Amino acid sequence: MTEKEAHITIRDLTMAYGDFILMRDLTFTINQGDIFIVMGGSGCGKSTLMTILIGLKAPAKGKVFYGEVDFWGADQETRDRIIRRAGVMYQSGALWSSMTLAENIALPLETYTNLSPGQIREVVKLKLALVGMAGFEEFYPSEISGGMQKRAGIARAMALDPEILFFDEPSAGLDPVSARRLDDLILELRESLGTTMVVVTHELASIFAIGNNSVFLDVSIRTMTATGNPNQLLAETRDPNLLQFLTRGEKR
Amino acid sequence: MAARGEITMEQTAADTLKVVLSGHWKLGGELPGADKVLQMLERGPGVRHVVFDTRELTHWDTGLLTFLLNVQAFCTQQQIRLNRDGLPPGARRLLELASAVPEKKDARHTEGRVSFLTYLGNQTVDFFRSAGEMLEFLGDTVIAALQLIRGKAQYRRSDLGLIIQAVGVQALPIVSLICFLVGLILAFIGAIQLKLFGAQIYVADLVGIAMVRLMAAIMTGIVMAGRTGGAFAAQLGTMQVNQEIDALRTSGISPMEFLVLPRMLALALMMPLLCLYANVMGILGGMVVGVWMLDIGFIQYYNETVAAVGLWNLGIGLFSGLVFGVIVALAGCMRGMQCGRSASAVGDAATSAVVTAIVGIIVSTAVITILCNFLGI
Numbered sequence: 001m002t003e004k005e006a007h008i009t010i011r012d013l014t015m016a017y018g019d020f021i022l023m024r025d026l027t028f029t030i031n032q033g034d035i036f037i038v039m040g041g042s043g044c045g046k047s048t049l050m051t052i053l054i055g056l057k058a059p060a061k062g063k064v065f066y067g068e069v070d071f072w073g074a075d076q077e078t079r080d081r082i083i084r085r086a087g088v089m090y091q092s093g094a095l096w097s098s099m100t101l102a103e104n105i106a107l108p109l110e111t112y113t114n115l116s117p118g119q120i121r122e123v124v125k126l127k128l129a130l131v132g133m134a135g136f137e138e139f140y141p142s143e144i145s146g147g148m149q150k151r152a153g154i155a156r157a158m159a160l161d162p163e164i165l166f167f168d169e170p171s172a173g174l175d176p177v178s179a180r181r182l183d184d185l186i187l188e189l190r191e192s193l194g195t196t197m198v199v200v201t202h203e204l205a206s207i208f209a210i211g212n213n214s215v216f217l218d219v220s221i222r223t224m225t226a227t228g229n230p231n232q233l234l235a236e237t238r239d240p241n242l243l244q245f246l247t248r249g250e251k252r
Numbered sequence: 253m254a255a256r257g258e259i260t261m262e263q264t265a266a267d268t269l270k271v272v273l274s275g276h277w278k279l280g281g282e283l284p285g286a287d288k289v290l291q292m293l294e295r296g297p298g299v300r301h302v303v304f305d306t307r308e309l310t311h312w313d314t315g316l317l318t319f320l321l322n323v324q325a326f327c328t329q330q331q332i333r334l335n336r337d338g339l340p341p342g343a344r345r346l347l348e349l350a351s352a353v354p355e356k357k358d359a360r361h362t363e364g365r366v367s368f369l370t371y372l373g374n375q376t377v378d379f380f381r382s383a384g385e386m387l388e389f390l391g392d393t394v395i396a397a398l399q400l401i402r403g404k405a406q407y408r409r410s411d412l413g414l415i416i417q418a419v420g421v422q423a424l425p426i427v428s429l430i431c432f433l434v435g436l437i438l439a440f441i442g443a444i445q446l447k448l449f450g451a452q453i454y455v456a457d458l459v460g461i462a463m464v465r466l467m468a469a470i471m472t473g474i475v476m477a478g479r480t481g482g483a484f485a486a487q488l489g490t491m492q493v494n495q496e497i498d499a500l501r502t503s504g505i506s507p508m509e510f511l512v513l514p515r516m517l518a519l520a521l522m523m524p525l526l527c528l529y530a531n532v533m534g535i536l537g538g539m540v541v542g543v544w545m546l547d548i549g550f551i552q553y554y555n556e557t558v559a560a561v562g563l564w565n566l567g568i569g570l571f572s573g574l575v576f577g578v579i580v581a582l583a584g585c586m587r588g589m590q591c592g593r594s595a596s597a598v599g600d601a602a603t604s605a606v607v608t609a610i611v612g613i614i615v616s617t618a619v620i621t622i623l624c625n626f627l628g629i
Contacts, residue, residue, distance in 0.1 A: 097594035113280050122318035123279065129321065130349055135356035142594040161279065161313045181352065188349055192342020193313060 005032040006067070007164060007196045008053065013062035015048050021222060022048055026062070028215045028227045035190055035197040035210045037230060040217030041245065046200045047091065049217070050166055053198065054088050055079045084112065087157030091168040093149035095141040101128065101152050102137035108159045127155040132181055147174045151182070158189070164196040165189070171203050179203070183210050204248060208234070216242050257283045257315070261292055267300040269293065271323075274308030279315035286322035293332065302327060304338035312343060320347055389586045393516065396508040400517070405509045412514040419480045420522040424529065426479065430471050431530040435459055435537025438467070443546055452546040456556035459538030465565040466572070468530035470617060472523065473576030477609035481584035484515055485605035488588025489598040497589070507589065516581040523577025524570045531569065564629050572620055576613050583608035 006029050013026040022045040030036045038046050051057040053064060055071070064071040066082050074082075095104050105124045109115055115123070128134055131151040141149055150173060157165055167186070171179035183206050189195045201207060207214070207230050214233065216226045218241050225239050234246045243251050257277040264270045271289060293299055302323070309316075320343065327334040336344045366374070399405040442458040488511060491497050500507045535557055542548040548556075587605035591597050 098596040115280065119279075119318070122322065123314055126314060126318045126321050126350060129351065129353075129355070130346065132353035133356075134350075134353065140594070142592060142597070181349070185349060188342070188345050192340075192346055 006030070006065075007032045007034070008198075009065040010053075011063045011065070013049075013052070013064065014060045015045050015052060016060035021060070023217055023222055023224070024061075025223050026215070026217075028224065030196060030198060031213065033190060033194050033196055034213045035186060035199065037207050037211035037214035038198065038200045038217070039202055039207060039214055039230070039245065041202070041219045044217040044219035046202075046217060047168055050088075050168055050198070050200050054086060054166055055083045084160075085162055086164045086166060087160065087162035088166045089150070089153045089157040089168060089170060091172075092146070093141065093153035095149055095152055095156065097141050100138050100140055101133070101144075101155075104141070104152065105156045105159050108156070112160060123159070127158055128152070130158070130185060131155045132178065147178060150174065151178070154182070154185075161193065162195065164198065167197065167199045167201070169201055170199060171201065171206050179206065186210050202245075204246065207246075216245065218242070256281060259284045259288060261289065263299070264303075265301075267298055269299045269302050270305055271302060272305040272308070273316070274306075274310075276310055277312040277316040277319070279313055279318075281315065283315050283319065286319050286326075289323055290326050293326065293330065299332060301333045301335060303335045306338055306340055306343075309340065312340065316343055317346055317350070321350060324351065385590065386586065389589070390582070392508045393512060393582065396506065396513045397516075399509060400513055405513055406505055407510050407514045412518060415514050415518040416522060418483075419476065419518050420525065423476065423479060423522075423526060426475055427472055427526055427530050428533050430475055431463070431468055431533040432537040434467055434471050435463055435534030435539075436541055437537075438462055438534075439538040439541035443541060447546075452542075453548055453552065453556055455538060455542050455546060456548070456553045457560035459542075460535055460557040460561040461565055463534030463538070464531050464561050464569045466569065466617070466621075468534050469527050469569050469572035469576060470613060472526050472530045472573065473580065473613045474610060476519065476523065476526070476577070477580045477583070477606050477613065480519065481580040481605045481609040482602040484581065484584030485588040485591070485601040486598055488585060489591030489601040492589065492591045493593050493595070493598060512581075512585040512589070515585055516578060519577035519581040520574055521577075523573040523580075527570055527573030531566075568620070568624060568629065572617065575616050575620070579612040579616060580609045583612060 008030040010029070011027050014024040015022040015026075026049070038049055040046050048057065052059050052072075058072055063073065069078065069082065071079060071082060095101070096107070099107070102121070102124045105127055106120050109120045109123060124137060125134065128136060131154050133148060133151055133155065136144065136148070136152070141152070144152070150170070154167070154170065157167075165186075170186075171182055174182060186197055186199070187210055190197055197210075199206070199211070211230045214227065214230045215224050216233070217223075218225045218239075220241060226233055226237060226242055230246070233242065237243055237246075256275050257273065258275045260272045260274075262270050262272070269292065277283060293302070320339070324334055324347065326332075336347060339347070396405060438459050439455050442455045443452060446452055446454050446458075488497070491511075497507050497511070500510055539550070539553050539557075542553045543550055584605045587601040587608065591601040
């Protein structure tokens with residue numbers, strides 16, 4: 001897999017709720033195999049950007065390309081097909097509460113593959129083990145803690161070995177060790193399977209540890225002000241808002 | 253596509269098994285199970301080491317990892333050393349990650365069959381516990397009501413107004429429809445019998461008394477149980493799921509006063525009014541049948557109804573309405589407050605609220621009827 005192949009291209013994107021414009025003129029590229037960080041202060045539209053990328057909300061203006069395909073210009077069927085190759089981890093896990101964790105992870109597998117029940121069980125076991133939750137198959141989401149729900153949500157997102165994984169605030173609410181293991185997992189999946197990762201977060205430790213590309217959404221001027229490797233941005237930026245963000249407000 | 257994974261095994265030394273993996277190890281393709289290796293390890297005389305050779309492996313994903321996880325679990329159990337060096341680096345690291353946190357064994361749910369006696373016992377205990385909870389909730393409500401009478405209850409007047417609107421005005425269309433039709437049906441059924449005696453005019457008595465004394469209240473109560481009781485339960489249940497009720501408690505606001513009281517008050521105020529309205533609609537329904545089908549004059553039907561329906565009947569009907577309103581509100585709020593913390597629990601709460609309310613309505617109708625009989629009303 002060549003490193004610099006564009007996976008998702010965003011061009012002149014404007015996000016809005018009715019008349020209220022959240023962000024305008026977003027143009028950036030997420031490359032194949034990137035760990036791409038979407039960062040910005042609270043309420044800047046990070047999560048909204050993700051809902052646009054995963055096909056839940058149409059942009060007010062602009063285009064999103066998956067490879068060569070115009071995502072929002074295509075019909076629903078094409079969009080569904082593209083999104084089937086993506087995995088999404090929602091902010092609070094969004095596990096289906098009437099199913100056990102095993103059933104949660106098995107559902108996409110049962111729907112989209114023709115694996116035998118035995119194989120599905122093994123895959124479920126592996127995915128849970130990968131997020132450090134081996135042995136929790138028979139639990140219901142309401143019986144485990146918030147952090148565990150989150151990790152189980154990641155296991156479900158990974159179920160189909162997607163080409164691209166979206167994470168909404170993955171390490172918020174996790175203890176430091178689990179958060180670190182999660183970072184390792186994200187890095188490892190990218191290394192070994194070449195999965196593209198889009199991570200919406202404002203956890204600085206994670207941003208610098210895993211991100212090799214990023215976009216910064218500046219809430220004060222309602223557009224993006226920088227894109228690139230976060231470590232490099234920290235070293236080179238002159239933008240006070242971005243610097244303040246990347247240093248927890250210590251430099252400006 | 254030759255999407256096949258292959259396994260060959262050879263014993264390179266007396267205690268070492270070399271597993272050669274080759275081809276395309278992707279999920280969904282044809283993959284050999286781990287059983288072959290496990291059998292070999294079981295039969296193999298004293299294999300203490302397992303090594304891998306994956307130079308011929310072209311593609312892999314989860315399919316390979318589940319296989320390795322199986323082999324690894326078996327090896328750990330049999331105290332066989334598993335050498336991961338021959339694996340692709342990515343697979344090796346993912347495998348390490350997967351085994352970084354040991355499997356939680358004691359956490360597994362017991363899935364034994366419960367004997368009938370145990371089941372019966374559990375159900376009985378549950379029944380008494382839920383009866384106790386019901387009494388407790390009733391007690392809390394009474395306390396909240398007393399606070400209200402003393403003028404100390406904390407709730408927002410605007411909330412009360414909104415709830416009154418939702419359970420009162422907005423319920424009018426469905427109550428109109430249902431009660432009009434019930435009046436119509438009663439008249440039809442009565443007419444068939446009464447026509448035999450040429451006593452059609454008594455259809456007015458039948459419909460009037462039945463609607464005013466009983467049917468209007470019951471039908472309105474059941475409509476409200478489905479419409480409002482379920483809504484209350486779902487609303488409070490969702491608040492429970494979102495910890496909003498906890499937030500009220502920690503802010504020093506009693507959820508009983510803030511959430512339950514206005515709902516109860518709204519239904520207790522609106523139900524008698526709705527009943528009154530339902531009476532009119534029911535009688536209207538009967539009148540339609542009387543005037544158009546049985547050729548009873550409009551004035552005649554009206555006079556007959558006025559003569560038949562006494563004030564006591566109306567009083568009993570409105571009192572029933574009040575009782576049903578309190579029951580629907582109680583059932584809805586109680587199930588909502590007892591709700592668990594998941595989406596399916598909210599569904600259960602709504603269902604249970606409607607069932608509880610309807611059972612309550614029917615039982616209390618029976619009690620009121622028997623009481624009236626004793627008192628000779």
